[in-house]
Every structure is written in C-alpha cells, then in structure tokens.
Amino acid sequence: MSAALTAARDGRRGANPLVGAAIRAADGQIVTGRHLGAGTPHAEVDAITAAHRHGIDLTTSTLFVTLEPCAHTGRTGPCTQAILDAGIPDVVFALSDTTEPAGGGGALLAEAGVRVRSGLGSEESADLNARWRAATAQGRPFITAKLAQSLDGKAAAADRTSRWITSAASRIHSHSLRTEVDAILVGTGTAADDDPRLSARDEDGELLDPQPIPVVMGLRDLASDSALATNPATIHVRTREVDVVLAELAARGIRHLLIEGGPQVLGAFFSAGVVDEVYCYQAPLILGEGLPSIRGLDIPTLAEAVGLIPDDTAVPAVSVLGPDVLLHFTTSSP
Numbered sequence: 001m002s003a004a005l006t007a008a009r010d011g012r013r014g015a016n017p018l019v020g021a022a023i024r025a026a027d028g029q030i031v032t033g034r035h036l037g038a039g040t041p042h043a044e045v046d047a048i049t050a051a052h053r054h055g056i057d058l059t060t061s062t063l064f065v066t067l068e069p070c071a072h073t074g075r076t077g078p079c080t081q082a083i084l085d086a087g088i089p090d091v092v093f094a095l096s097d098t099t100e101p102a103g104g105g106g107a108l109l110a111e112a113g114v115r116v117r118s119g120l121g122s123e124e125s126a127d128l129n130a131r132w133r134a135a136t137a138q139g140r141p142f143i144t145a146k147l148a149q150s151l152d153g154k155a156a157a158a159d160r161t162s163r164w165i166t167s168a169a170s171r172i173h174s175h176s177l178r179t180e181v182d183a184i185l186v187g188t189g190t191a192a193d194d195d196p197r198l199s200a201r202d203e204d205g206e207l208l209d210p211q212p213i214p215v216v217m218g219l220r221d222l223a224s225d226s227a228l229a230t231n232p233a234t235i236h237v238r239t240r241e242v243d244v245v246l247a248e249l250a251a252r253g254i255r256h257l258l259i260e261g262g263p264q265v266l267g268a269f270f271s272a273g274v275v276d277e278v279y280c281y282q283a284p285l286i287l288g289e290g291l292p293s294i295r296g297l298d299i300p301t302l303a304e305a306v307g308l309i310p311d312d313t314a315v316p317a318v319s320v321l322g323p324d325v326l327l328h329f330t331t332s333s334p
Contacts, residue, residue, distance in 0.1 A: 001094060001121040004064045007032040007043065008128060009313045012180055013277050014142050015255035017129040018313060019067045021047040026060040037180065044069055044079040048086050062090040066125040068097040069105040080105045084112055094121035099136055131276035131330050140246040140274060141257040144181065145266055146174060147280040147293045154290035155263055160193060169322030170281040175200050177279060179208050181258040183249060187265035188218030197227045213254065217245050217265060242272040267296030270306055278308060280327040307332035
C-alpha cells in the first residue's frame with residue numbers, strides 16, 4: 001500500500017482524486033500504476049498493464065489501491081471489470097469511494113468471488129485527497145488559484161503595469177497548467193485592464209489542446225471589441241458572489257476551475273474557503289507600492305491566517321523556472 005500511495009502522488013490534482021495502485025506478485029515483485037487525469041487509464045488498469053509488461057501472473061497476485069475500484073463507465077471502463085478480466089483473486093483498498101455512481105466496487109468484486117479487504121492506509125489516502133473530497137461534498141469544482149507576483153507580493157506596479165512580472169519560463173508552465181483545467185476565471189477588472197484571451201498557448205503562441213472555457217465574474221459589461229466578449233465560448237456570470245459563480249459553473253459541468261485574478265477575485269475565493277490548490281510564480285523583483293496579488297481578506301491576526309501545505313504532487317513543492325521560483329501548495333483541510 002505504501003507503493004500505491006507513492007504512485008498516487010505522481011498524479012494531477014483536479015476533477016478526479018489522486019489514486020495509485022500496486023500489484024504484488026506471488027514472488028514479491030511489485031509494479032505500480034497511477035491515474036494521470038481525465039480520460040487516461042485508471043490506476044488499477046495502469047498497474048495491470050505494467051504487470052503484463054513484466055510477465056507477472058495476475059491470477060496469483062494481490063492488488064493494492066488507494067481508493068475503492070470504480071464500478072461505472074465514464075471516459076474509461078469500470079476498474080472492477082478490468083480486475084475480474086485480469087483474474088486477480090485478492091484486492092486491498094485503502095478508502096471507500098462514496099461518490100455516485102463510482103462507489104460500490106468492493107461489494108461487486110466480493111460478489112464475483114474476489115477476496116476484498118479495506119482500511120489499510122485509509123488515513124494517508126484521506127489526507128492526500130482531503131481537498132478533492134471537500135469540493136465533491138460541496139458540489140462545486142475543484143479550485144486552483146494562480147498567483148504571479150513580485151517578492152513583496154505585488155501583482156502589478158503602482159501604475160498598474162504587470163507585463164511581465166514573471167519570466168517566459170513561468171508563462172510556458174502556466175499555459176501548460178491551463179490545459180489541465182476545465183475553465184479559467186477572471187474578474188471584470190482584470191478583463192478590462194489586460195484584455196486577456198484566457199487561452200492555453202505554447203511558446204510560439206500556437207493554441208494547445210485542450211482549451212479551457214473562459215469565465216468572467218462581475219457586474220460590469222465587457223468591452224464589445226475585447227477578446228473575451230468576441231469569444232463565443234466565454235461565460236460571463238454577472239455577480240460578485242462566489243457561491244453563485246460556483247453553482248453556475250457546476251451546473252455547466254465544469255469540474256476544475258483555475259482562478260487567475262484579479263486581486264479582489266482571488267481574495268473573495270480565499271475568503272470563501274474554496275481554494276483547494278495554489279500555484280505561486282514568484283519573480284525576483286521588489287515593487288514597493290503597487291497592487292497586491294490578493295486583496296480583501298479580512299484576517300485580523302496571525303492565528304486566522306489561511307494555511308497552506310507544500311505539495312509535491314505533479315511538480316515539486318518548490319521548483320525553479322528561469323529566474324523565478326514556483327511554489328505549489330494545497331490549502332489546509334476544511
């Protein structure tokens with residue numbers, strides 16, 4: 001199970017939980033698998049494929065997985081059927097899957113004659129996906145916040161200039177992050193100041209695949225000739241209320257949302273306690289007076305600060321991108 005938990009950390013946070021699997025052969029050989037995002041093989045199938053590649057006899061092996069195998073067909077088939085087809089006689093999972101319609105896989109396997117046990121590594125698995133479980137329980141998208149700021153926490157200079165605080169290397173990385181989400185949200189202020197496209201592009205400016213849905217939050221009209229107003233895919237939610245935005249986007253099937261600003265919008269989402277993950281691109285600049293990267297948080301004392309946990313899934317918790325430093329966090333469990 002330790003090997004399965006380690007494999008899970010190679011996944012990508014977002015609409016789906018981080019899941020890892022390990023197959024232990026009768027001779028003690030271990031192979032692992034992990035889920036790398038929507039549409040890719042689930043961890044169990046990835047591990048079964050690795051076992052076939054290594055010539056492991058699955059009919060005498062044990063499968064360990066960090067989450068109960070799914071019993072439904074989504075973008076991929078049910079893992080329970082893949083386990084039965086492989087002839088694996090023994091399955092151990094850490095944590096039950098209580099989501100609909102994926103849950104119930106353990107009972108289905110047991111009914112088919114597989115020896116099923118659960119609970120091993122449950123605390124570690126629960127901690128790994130605490131924020132995903134919070135988003136799922138609240139019926140909202142998983143939310144990633146992106147900050148691009150100077151060393152003293154400014155998103156723009158005093159004259160509101162902000163292009164470019166961070167380096168080309170950071171921008172390339174942030175655009176790759178955009179391909180992993182369903183939608184990107186900014187406020188009407190950022191839309192007016194920057195006229196962003198909110199598209200995912202490579203270093204040559206070519207569109208990447210897939211593209212996120214642009215979302216604007218706020219009461220002001222978009223300039224009629226702006227990039228977002230002329231994009232038929234843009235969703236404009238005319239409210240300043242975070243819960244209204246999230247309900248609207250959830251109803252549209254958006255399961256992973258990236259918040260890119262501005263400072264007031266970021267502050268509103270942090271204040272609402274719905275930010276699950278943070279990517280902070282820290283530039284080696286000091287701007288002094290300027291626009292803070294987050295604004296509007298009412299935190300009167302240190303004890304009430306928003307807690308962040310260094311996260312080494314997908315990327316290291318701390319990494320260097322050109323002259324910048326990328327910091328990757330999850331927020332504390334609710």
